[in-house]
Each structure stands twice: as C-alpha cells, then as structure tokens.
Amino acid sequence: MFEGYAPGRVYELGDGSLWRQEDRTSEYVCREQPKAKLLYDRSINVTYLDVEGTSGVVAVVPDSGMRGLSAGAF
Numbered sequence: 001m002f003e004g005y006a007p008g009r010v011y012e013l014g015d016g017s018l019w020r021q022e023d024r025t026s027e028y029v030c031r032e033q034p035k036a037k038l039l040y041d042r043s044i045n046v047t048y049l050d051v052e053g054t055s056g057v058v059a060v061v062p063d064s065g066m067r068g069l070s071a072g073a074f
Contacts, residue, residue: 035052
C-alpha cells in the first residue's frame with residue numbers, strides 16, 4: 001500500500017529495492033500498488049521517484065533497509 005510522500009519515508013519497489021525520500025515533499029495519496037518509476041537526472045546526479053496518482057516527484061536515495069519501512073511495496 002502506498003500512502004503518499006513524506007520526508008524520510010522508505011519505499012520498496014516491486015524489484016525489492018529500497019529508496020528513502022530525501023526532500024521535504026508531503027502528499028497523502030492512498031493507492032494499492034500504483035505504477036512507479038525512477039527518473040535519473042545526470043546533470044545534477046539526483047534520482048527521483050515518480051508514483052502514479054501523485055502531483056509530483058520526490059528526490060530519493062538508495063536505502064540499506066536498516067530503518068523501518070513506513071510504506072508498503074508497490
């Protein structure tokens with residue numbers, strides 16, 4: 001279950017990879033397994049998460065999984 005964007009939240013993608021949100025964007029959206037994609041901007045070396053049904057994208061970094069997951073897989 002995807003419950004939207006929140007600072008520091010960790011997202012697990014369908015391939016099992018974990019990504020932690022780095023920016024301060026907050027948006028509550030409740031979706032069950034929405035489509036999601038990672039977008040990489042080489043010019044500034046930033047990866048963004050784009051989730052279907054949200055109004056924007058958020059900056060993310062790979063997460064080791066040591067912190068608790070606060071959002072389900074999608």
